[in-house]
Amino acid sequence: MAANLSGRNFSDDRIIGRVATVLRESGLAASRLELEITESLALRESEGALDIIRRVRDLGVHFAIDDFGTGYSALAQMQRFPVDRLKIDRTFVNQITSAQGVAPLVSAFIGIARALRLEVVAEGVETLEQQTFLRTHGCKEAQGYLYSRPVPADEIAALVRKPSLGLHVAGQGD
Structure with a gap:
């Protein structure tokens, strides 16, 4: 399961307790939760934000850089x-x-992600041709209308039981 975080989340270290509470109350394993931050947000945040990310990661939660390629990042900063x-x-x-x-x-x-030992997820996959290209080039995870429309929380259980089309459904089986 993935959720987006905003810059406001990084200005308040209570986010750590809130994440822990959500995990405990929902019964969701921390390893099944991925929090997404945009590339531009990641690059402008402070050491305090980095500390929050590290502390939430210590709970077992995963983080992803969302919208990679749309910002003006230096790879060294990433x-x-x-x-x-x-x-x-x-x-x-x-x-x-x-x-x-x-x-x-x-x-x-995809090559950059693999060189940095990061998993890579392609967003917005809509066609089999896109899926084939991604799979051929080493991208094993994807999201998009080819697999499912966005669904409300109460429909997620049925979605994760749906067979994928040759790529790993992001968040499934982690």
Whole structure:
């Protein structure tokens, strides 16, 4: 299960207790929760925010850099963050087969993630052609309408039982 975090979450260290409470009350294993922060948010946050990320990670929760490739990050700065995954933004995935030069970028993003020992997730996968490209280039996890529309929390149990189409459904079986 993945949830987005905002900059406001990083200005209040009570987020650590709130995450622990949600895990305890829901019965969700910490390893099944992934908190997402955008690339631009990650790059502008302080050491205090890094401390919060580390402390929440110590609970067993995973972190992902969301919308990777849309910010103006220096890759050296990205290495500072204790995250588990990079999520390639849908704007790149949607153009893999249509815009010249996008496919090599996506392939490079996958290579960067693997070199940093991060898992990589492609957002916005809508076609089998996109899925095939991603799988061929080493991306094993994907999200998008090819697999499911966004669903309310009470429909998640049925969704995770649905067979995937050759890629790992992000958050399933972690």
